[in-house]
Amino acid sequence: MHRTGELYGQFKTLEQQKESATLGMWIFLITEVMFFGGIMLTYATYRHFYYPAFAVGSNTLSLKLGGFNTVVLLASSFTMAMAVWSSQVGKKTLISIFLLLTITLGFVFFGVKYVEYSQKFHHHLVPGKKFDIFYCVNNPASCPDVDAEELMEESKLLEEAKAADPDLNAHAQLYYSAYFGMTGLHALHMVIGAGLLFWLFTGSLAGKFTPQWNTPVDIVGLYWHFVDIVWIYLFPLLYLIDRHK
């Protein structure tokens, strides 16, 4: 296994090796673009057909938590870029620090996501037999974390939407299927990213990354930035539908 930035046997120069690794990662990211693209198409189609339901669904998401998570991920992209820079200029301690920061921010993101997901679970907003978009409005006692004013607004939104779409519940479930599908897939990619970052972190502690050889930091960085870009799109698509109501 790769310990000191040695050349792998099939390559002739370190230059060729780095070029191949970088090219390989970019091509892999394109496959990820198409992978997420499929579920984006699904989202786009149903948003087009069932706009009222999507608007209602979007308004049940916490803008504060979503916005906060967006900031967290953007910041983690910054710290990742700084980790790559540190490896390029040979500041070995900084590499570890920035990697650790990136991992920490990633975990903050997970924490917030966990809060959001468990909230959805309690509000009967997870797709399945128990899904009910009207649950909190009909059972305010079971949703103590939603205050009365919010419930009033939600009730109003739901009534308007139901007038426009008699099958609101079924279509809102589609919104939530898209929500969990897209954010779940994104979270899975972040978990893998966090694992890769941790592997990098241990490598950085061992002082493996030098200006002559920092390929792993570089390509994991590319992956992490991509995961950030997916969220950059997910946030407005999921959280910002019809917020002006």
Add this chain to the structure above:
Amino acid sequence: MSEQEHSEHIVSPGIYLAIILILLFLTGTTISAAFVNLGRFNIVVALAIATLKATLVVLFFMHAKYSPKRTKLIILAGIFWLALLLFMTLSDYITRVDYRGVRFPISQVIHQLPAQRG
């Protein structure tokens, strides 16, 4: 012979800092814009801002601006193919007209959910 990578261009932390600040500003903008009623253009504005943010991340954080042409071509190809998938499929939906002249008819929803099978 294999193509040679350009010698590594090191992007300065100053640029990264500028970019992250712009990104945070744009995030604020997109949230504020969501509270303005622009009708059908809300989504256009939201996607435009998101695309601007994504472009900044790709160009600077992912060093695409300083990468060889081949990398830029790959990125463009990916975006182009995603656009193909989205637009060509949606083109089917939005140009449908049924025999009554009704635009984009969709399947009617039956109100009962079927028993689930594993």
Add this chain to the structure above:
Amino acid sequence: MSATAATPVKTLPEHHYLNATYGIRSWLLTVDHKRIALLYLASVTLFFFIGGFFAMMIRLHLLTPSGYLLSADTYNRMFTMHGVAMIFFFLIPSIPAILGNFLIPLMIGAKDLAFPKINLLSWYVYVVGAAFTLYSMVSGGLDTGWTFYTPLSTVYSNSAVAPAVIGVFITGFSSILTGLNFLVTIHTMRAPGMTWFRLPMFVWAHYATSIVMILGTPVIAITLALAGMERLFGLGFFNPAMGGDPILFQHLFWFYSHPAVYIMILPAMGVISELIPTFARKQLFGYHFVAAASLAIAVIGFLVWTHHMFLTGQSTYAALAFSFLTFLVAIPSAVKVFNWTATLYGGSISFDTPMLYAFGFLGLFLIGGLTGLFLGCLGTDIHVHDTYFVVAHFHYIMVGGAIMGYLGGLHFWWPKMTGRMYPEWIARIAALILFVGFNLTFFPQFLLGYLGMPRRYHVYPPEFQVYNVMSTAGASILAIGYLMPMIYLTWAAFFGKVAGNNPWPATGLEWTTQSPPLTENFEVTPVVTWEPYDFHHRPDLGLDVAANGVVSAHGND
């Protein structure tokens, strides 16, 4: 080096990739692209037999119009699993994962692919996906058609859908990893002097194929993931009862599955582009056009998928556009056929087995491709959609085209892979049997389809029986045509006549090394100074060039 030694080569080279290391671990943990190719050969051949078994059940059942052999439900499982096994586990990996893996590093002068460990991973991913699918097959099978249309597959089917969906999902990543490996390898690992336009057309074909693998396969991955989630968790993406749209599933499915057919045919075309210049002793006519046509097929192939959905109630305007694009995609294929034919003209043609397969390809691909135009034309498609016309069309391309290319390639490179020649005359007879069997099986199906026999039905009107019986008879001959190479190629690998470096002789870099090659392929990194298929300037091949420029068909071997 030269195939013109005065005395024939009698022994295999002392060291080569097959005897470099011994033991099962050295095979299961290998990173040598050549060994991985053989691992794929074993698993892909297994699935060919599995798919063939299901084909046999279909054809046996269709001997009688009222379906005595199988129930409707069982029949549905037979054709579904035939499709799944053949498409995802045989056709898509066959040439790229076997011949591509083996040959691409050799053809470009590299020691291995760019990512040998990812190469091995891709085989293991294939095996895991195959295991899930096999589990589906033995636990009752799948009855939805290989197309998994919803909501049958996600809600109403009583068959083992979930494991099959998971299996195909996983195997898709094998394809993605292979494509990624090839793209990077071709970009960064070429030997000095191996410029883009000196690459063998086989490499260009795999470059185009890899583009399709990279851009298309992830879409079916997400589609199957969504369908799987719908099946397992009752989500409503594609279920009309919950507001979902089955047509959306079809759009997502065919976005990949149409380009998938180009994944299946482009490598075969790459093989043909190697065989025809070699056995006509002439430079490939219009090299640049053939390379460009490969890329054009890859790109335009992504723009036509809705032609599988003309009868679903889609927008007429979209249908018009896609029909036009479908006609467009035929053009680069035609360009290739013209260039191959032009290569033959004025050449010194010999009828070795690989060339017989190439000729078979030319004729059968032509028929298959032209019948595609009937399907791409909106009016005629209304008549022949979902009939045996479609079945015949794609079998002409996939079996008459892709499998002929695969077998031609296997025969052509068998001496390189094993160091030994297959028995020529038995091989020629097998090729002929295959050709006859194939046409007898599938030509009647064009007639059946045109006359109105629907596909995927377990019964048919009695007036169609004659053609069905002909088709089944042909299938049994076809089976013999397939069994024969299985047997004699295996025999030849151990007992065939030692082949030497370049038995044909052919012009590629792979033929300048020993047969079988060393693990590291080349003792010294080659420097390329010649153009591809340039028989006139390769004295090392030992071929005479006549005064009129015609190169002789055989060397002094």
